[in-house]
Amino acid sequence: MKGTHLGEFEELVLLTIASLVNSAYSVAICDELSKHADRSVKLGVVHAVLNRLEEKALVKSELGGASATRGGKRKRFYTLTTAGKASLLRAKEIRDTLWQKIPNLTLNRI
């Protein structure tokens, strides 16, 4: 297995899925990410990451409702698995620990 290590973009996608709660499907994730991360996110990249996350069992997916704009094709909705939640938490923990070690960091000091 590739292990539970999360890449930066993987982490972002996971967070987005979590934040979108029950309406997390590829296009929505893409839009949300573009909005918040302030960078253009390509559908192909998101798909690849979702695929990888599912392989790592961090997310699970099921097919949901169809719409006319999708040409009658159903959406695939993603939700976090327990492992996914755990790895998100762990990533946050690591960051927090590291943040706490920094005595006093403000931008203008740099």
Added chain:
Amino acid sequence: MDQKIPQPPKWAIRFLMWYCRPELLEDLQGDLNEYFHRNLREKGVSAARRTFIIDVMKFFRPYVIRKPSFSNPLNGKVTMKKQVLFSLRRLSRHKLTTGINILGLTLGILSCLVIYLYVSFEFSYDKFHTDADRIYRITVSATRKNGSQGIGASMPSPLAADLRRESSGFSAVTGLYTDDTRVLVPMTGKPARVIPAIGDDERQHITFTDSDYLKIFHYQWLAGNPATALQRPFSVVLTESEAQRYFQDGRPEDWMGRSVVYYDSLPVSVTGIVKDWQQNSDFGFKDLISYNTIEHSFLRNDMEGWNLWQSNVNVYVKLSPGTTAAQAEKQFPAFFQRHNRIGEKAALSLQPLADIHFNGDYADLYGRRAHKPTLYALAGIALFILVIAAINFINLSTAQSILRAREVGVRKVLGSSRGSLIRQFLNETGIIVMAAMALALVLANPVIGALHGFTPEGIRLHIGDLHTWIFAGLTILVTCLLAGWYPARAISSFLPVITLRGQGTQQLNSKSYLRKSLIVFQFTVSLIFIIGTMMVGRQIHYMLNTDLGFKKDAIVTIDLPRDQPKNRKIVLATEVRRMVGVQEVSVNSGSPEAGSHGGTAIEYNGKTHTKIDAGFVQIDPDYIPLYELTLVAGRNFTIADTARRGSDPAPGDAGPAQTPYRAFILNETAARALGFSHPADAVGQQVSSGFGGILGPVVGVARDFHSQNLHQKIQPFFFTTQQAAGGTLSVKLSSAALPAGQVKTLMSELETNFKKLYPESTFQCRFFDESLKRLYRREQQTSEIMDIAMCIAIFISCMGLFGLAAFTANQRTREIGIRKVLGANVPQLVSLLSRQFVALVVLSTLIAAPVAGWAMHEWLQDFAYQTSMPWWIYVLAGAAAVAIALLTVSFQAIRAATANPVRSLRSE
């Protein structure tokens, strides 16, 4: 309303559906649709479509692409190992077919392999030099005084030195003066070792050259310094192998400074030892003697300066980096103008090194020329043979597919996919092709050894060579696909419903058209080879047996050394004339027909001044009766003509320049070219010839004879008197049909006489008719290659036919049994089985005849004198092919027809 909404391009959707994994497809397609609609709103139709297409392409990545689905639950578990096992079982069950296929493909692949080795050998020449693309040879295109054109690589001897001084753009300019001589190697305390000259047939390996040569062609130096080794006169650089040949033992350092004597009287000392080149090269020089040795020795007398294009002088240059050949050539006209004393219009140009090995227009005395069209033709022949072998495979496999129809049906019913069936069949093909390749690799070197006579030395299959393996791999791949693809597809396409119902044959009948056309193709190729072989053989026979205008049987020619007093020739001639079994003896400068004759101008000052170029031979009065040349007018030379000729300025073979001619015998063509409408009118007229321009009478006119090979038209030619001047002794034996033993005694007697007068020279003696045959060596080679190609093509085609006939006979066993029971006799049955094959061969003849006729017509254009192409050649070739096919087929047919019907009918 729905229809009006623009849709994404259909083909892109189809492409997506084709490659995308089914489990990802719905979601992905939905997303793309959503984006499409969004883009439609925001950017318009065309942009939306474009983005859609781009996205579809972008999703073509590993995790999206579906796994190729060869396998399925039942067959998927069949491993490669099992497939190979299946294939081996099948192959061993059909031994005849397998054997025919392997044998045929081995022959095909072997031909390809050997020809590949040959062709790549020729193309490897002189590829290894550093900056090979900057190395050029200087060539000349000259317009002679009489207006005729000539090209060559011969150069005036001082050209290299003058060019180096007066030109720019060359980083090196070097002249070669090549020669062949015997070599004396002085030994301490022992008599000198004598290393004989190599003789006319071999390529020269001794050259005079300078340090620039070493800048153009690099060597690995074992001893000595490349910068200084060739600077001083009387220095020589030897290659390691040559030094070993001369000094026999020791190391390179020991050989330095030792003395070697060329021309019996030119001692030089060794100043360098270099490693022999391992790669193929036309520059096989082993003795590099410093060029300034020439001007410090008697050799300067041989140098004609700027007066002559000297055939053993060549000039090579290396361009400076950044200079193009065209730029360098620009300085040639002015340069040549400054020096020209030849009095001809001539243009110098540069010939790239890469062209030298293949361009037969420029002769030199050390390189070997390869004939590119021949190489291409060979490659074509190899390909045809491989295709014929592949056709055998296709034919036999599709024929046998009837047997396999049920197997395919069962496999398919059990869930085998078409892909896995194709793989299984290709697997079988692969095993056969690889077996054939293995055999071919083993046989390649022995076969090359056997072809020794007409392939150049040095061709070998090197098992360690990467290129060989690449070639082998490619050949296997191509052959597999060529031979296996169609049968694999055809067999795997059977519908189980039909094959399992037992009506497989109906579906298969349509295939026999393909099979028939393939047989026709095979035999067409074979027939073209047959007709070609017959025509080449016919032309050679014609050339060797046509009336050349002189006698060629029972004549022996002996080379006489040119640097010996001429009275020895007369003594030798007298001695030989006394021998028993010798009928006639003549001393002359050459045979009536040879690869080349001396040539010079001949002039007649009649009503108009006429000057023509003509070949000539210097002869004595015995020459014309000896060769039985016919005089149409006038008389032969007499002793008086010879005696009145005047004296030679120097012993030996003085050139025509110093010799005042007295009498001439022209051939008819020369007489006509000089303006005599009746050749006989020339008799008694005064003509002049040669550089000296001495006038002399025409005493006779000889009937036209072929002075060159039959590629050329008969050219103006003349004989002139020269007592004992030439370097050839022609001896006519009393009878062509002397027993071998007597010929042998005569030869040794000739040698004894020769050695008595020329103890130091090698005795070289040839039968004249053999020498004539050598003029047609290339045609002989073509003929041999055609013979071999024909045999292989016929053999492979017949094997295929044999296999097919065996199969058909086998299929129709029951039918034959019934016919026999009902009263058919053996001939009827044999004809029943053979008829269709014979019809196919006849059809092939009809196709092959015009193709071969055209090809041979083209080939014959190369000859000024051609044999005829009678219609019966085609009939004969067709008949031969039919006979061979019939023989092949009838073996099976007779076996089937004579079998006891009880056996074939009992099993019902």
